[in-house]
Amino acid sequence: MLTLKNITKTYKDKKVFQNAKFEVEPGEIVLLTGKSGIGKSTLLDIISGIKKYDSGTYYYQGIEIFPQNDEKMSAFRNQAIGYILQDFALIEDYTVMENILLPTLYNNKMDKKMAEKKARELASRFDLIGLFGKKVKKLSGGQKQRVAIIRSLILDPQIILADEPTTNLDSENFEFIMEIFKELKESRKIVIIATHDYRIHEIADVVYQVENYKLVKDV
Numbered sequence: 638m639l640t641l642k643n644i645t646k647t648y649k650d651k652k653v654f655q656n657a658k659f660e661v662e663p664g665e666i667v668l669l670t671g672k673s674g675i676g677k678s679t680l681l682d683i684i685s686g687i688k689k690y691d692s693g694t695y696y697y698q699g700i701e702i703f704p705q706n707d708e709k710m711s712a713f714r715n716q717a718i719g720y721i722l723q724d725f726a727l728i729e730d731y732t733v734m735e736n737i738l739l740p741t742l743y744n745n746k747m748d749k750k751m752a753e754k755k756a757r758e759l760a761s762r763f764d765l766i767g768l769f770g771k772k773v774k775k776l777s778g779g780q781k782q783r784v785a786i787i788r789s790l791i792l793d794p795q796i797i798l799a800d801e802p803t804t805n806l807d808s809e810n811f812e813f814i815m816e817i818f819k820e821l822k823e824s825r826k827i828v829i830i831a832t833h834d835y836r837i838h839e840i841a842d843v844v845y846q847v848e849n850y851k852l853v854k855d856v
């Protein structure tokens with residue numbers, strides 16, 4: 638279980654969350670919805686530890702996570718979290734393979750051979766194997782999105798955060814990503830998706846909105 642309690646987050650003079658509560662169980666797909674600027678990406682950044690919050694507590698599997706400690710947080714992020722960022726955060730001058738392998742460079746869970754094998758398997762499932770040696774800057778938006786998704790899965794993380802993961806996908810790739818999310822759910826992962834895409838509601842267990850700086854379940 639992942640739990641945020643009494644989280645307050647302010648950017649200089651802009652309040653985003655105040656004493657917000659958020660809970661997800663393994664095997665749940667949770668959506669964050671609501672209009673632009675409401676704090677969806679901020680919440681994913683807080684869960685991933687990329688952004689610090691002002692006050693509150695963050696627990697994962699009953700253990701308090703210390704996002705205020707950069708070193709511990711980076712280790713936790715690398716080990717437990719796969720994050721598909723809204724802007725992909727790929728390295729444009731690196732090849733598809735180099736981008737996919739990035740998380741494995743900071744982790745000793747997999748040796749180089751195993752990592753490359755897994756990368757190839759995922760790339761072929763995602764129909765990207767032909768682009769494996771191509772620089773990311775030469776790819777289309779939808780191809781980049783799929784590279785970002787593969788990179789988030791390479792270390793088999795327990796928590797998958799996805800920020801608008803379907804924006805650039807055609808309907809065939811959209812259906813494929815829905816299958817991937819369902820598989821992650823079946824293997825008891827935590828999946829948190831920020832989205833405006835109503836088509837994703839079909840696979841969601843819980844939908845959250847932001848109201849008055851709190852996260853509320855949309856029923």
Ligand SMILES: Nc1ncnc2c1ncn2[C@@H]1O[C@H](COP(=O)(O)OP(=O)(O)OP(=O)(O)O)[C@@H](O)[C@H]1O
Nearest residue numbers: 648649651653672673674675676677678679680723
């Ligand atoms: N680094 C920052 N410094 C100051 N304000 C910020 C920063 N990042 C985000 N904000 C503000 O915080 C609010 C929440 O932003 P956030 O990116 O989390 O929204 P969002 O719900 O993801 O929006 P979108 O649907 O457009 O992606 C917005 O008002 C935004 O302007």
Ligand SMILES: [Mg+2]
Nearest residue numbers: 677678679723
């Ligand atoms: Mg956003």
